[in-house]
Amino acid sequence: MFQDRRILIATNHGKESVISPLLEQELGLKSELVENLLTDSLGTFSGEIERFDDPLTTLRNKCLLGLKVADCDLVIASEGSFGAHPSLFFVQANEELVMLLDTKNNLEISAKFISTETNFDAKSISTFIELKDFADKSLFPSHGLILRPSKSDYTEIYKGISDWQQLESVFNKLKKTHSSIYVETDMRAMFNPTRMKNTEQATLKLIEKIKSCCPNCQTPGFGISEAIPGLPCEWCGKPTASVLKYRLNCKKCSYLEEKLYPNNKTVESPEFCDNCNP
Numbered sequence: 001m002f003q004d005r006r007i008l009i010a011t012n013h014g015k016e017s018v019i020s021p022l023l024e025q026e027l028g029l030k031s032e033l034v035e036n037l038l039t040d041s042l043g044t045f046s047g048e049i050e051r052f053d054d055p056l057t058t059l060r061n062k063c064l065l066g067l068k069v070a071d072c073d074l075v076i077a078s079e080g081s082f083g084a085h086p087s088l089f090f091v092q093a094n095e096e097l098v099m100l101l102d103t104k105n106n107l108e109i110s111a112k113f114i115s116t117e118t119n120f121d122a123k124s125i126s127t128f129i130e131l132k133d134f135a136d137k138s139l140f141p142s143h144g145l146i147l148r149p150s151k152s153d154y155t156e157i158y159k160g161i162s163d164w165q166q167l168e169s170v171f172n173k174l175k176k177t178h179s180s181i182y183v184e185t186d187m188r189a190m191f192n193p194t195r196m197k198n199t200e201q202a203t204l205k206l207i208e209k210i211k212s213c214c215p216n217c218q219t220p221g222f223g224i225s226e227a228i229p230g231l232p233c234e235w236c237g238k239p240t241a242s243v244l245k246y247r248l249n250c251k252k253c254s255y256l257e258e259k260l261y262p263n264n265k266t267v268e269s270p271e272f273c274d275n276c277n278p
């Protein structure tokens with residue numbers, strides 16, 4: 001279905017460097033970068049333009065924007081978000097979503113990779129020593145930083161800072177007119193190798209899903225659509241929040257399959273049971 005077809009990579013920030021080789025090697029596609037795609041109009045990380053849609057919708061819009069710019073029927077885009085991990089408390093996480101849209105075959109396939117490998121952080125600082133502490137913790141200078149006057153002030157924003165000299169000069173410049181300064185990690189992939197790796201992992205997951213075909217109609221993209229909780233507790237037998245089964249479905253023919261005990265466990269340890277360990 002994909003061999004030798006042209007695919008657009010609708011992405012900014014250099015992510016094509018990890019996405020493109022995988023598409024070519026694994027699926028035999030001929031990738032093409034959409035130049036000057038103004039995806040920032042869909043929202044930016046540093047918040048100058050707020051994102052209104054959920055990540056999947058933003059991603060779909062990014063794909064459609066790519067198709068509008070270039071004449072093609074196949075596109076891939078990726079989208080990252082950062083914040084508290086969905087189930088681990090007080091742990092920052094990076095969620096990377098990748099989507100393939102094929103308008104010729106009416107297919108939309110997406111994959112998600114969640115990683116706690118991220119330097120995502122921000123802080124108000126007033127001295128260079130504080131800034132240096134933050135920078136060291138944030139893997140600077142291999143990972144970029146952003147400086148601006150305060151959390152809510154975007155009037156003066158310095159992005160993609162990636163060497164000490166530049167960091168010091170921007171700090172000194174802002175310090176002249178502001179008593180404290182807001183520093184944050186630059187999460188754009190070309191300034192953030194850790195994020196770039198997560199995008200690569202998400203792409204690998206997407207390819208795996210593309211290669212998995214529906215047992216009924218052979219359409220690519222047959223995969224987990226839902227995780228159903230309710231794995232019984234080993235002691236009391238009551239359902240816990242852990243996964244009991246996965247539901248796999250085909251978007252094309254609606255064929256449904258369930259995979260019971262996907263983590264090779266038939267019972268959950270009582271420490272995860274609300275009844276035994278409230």
Ligand SMILES: [Zn+2]
Nearest residue numbers: 214217250253
């Ligand atoms: Zn099917």
Ligand SMILES: [Zn+2]
Nearest residue numbers: 233236273276
């Ligand atoms: Zn129990």
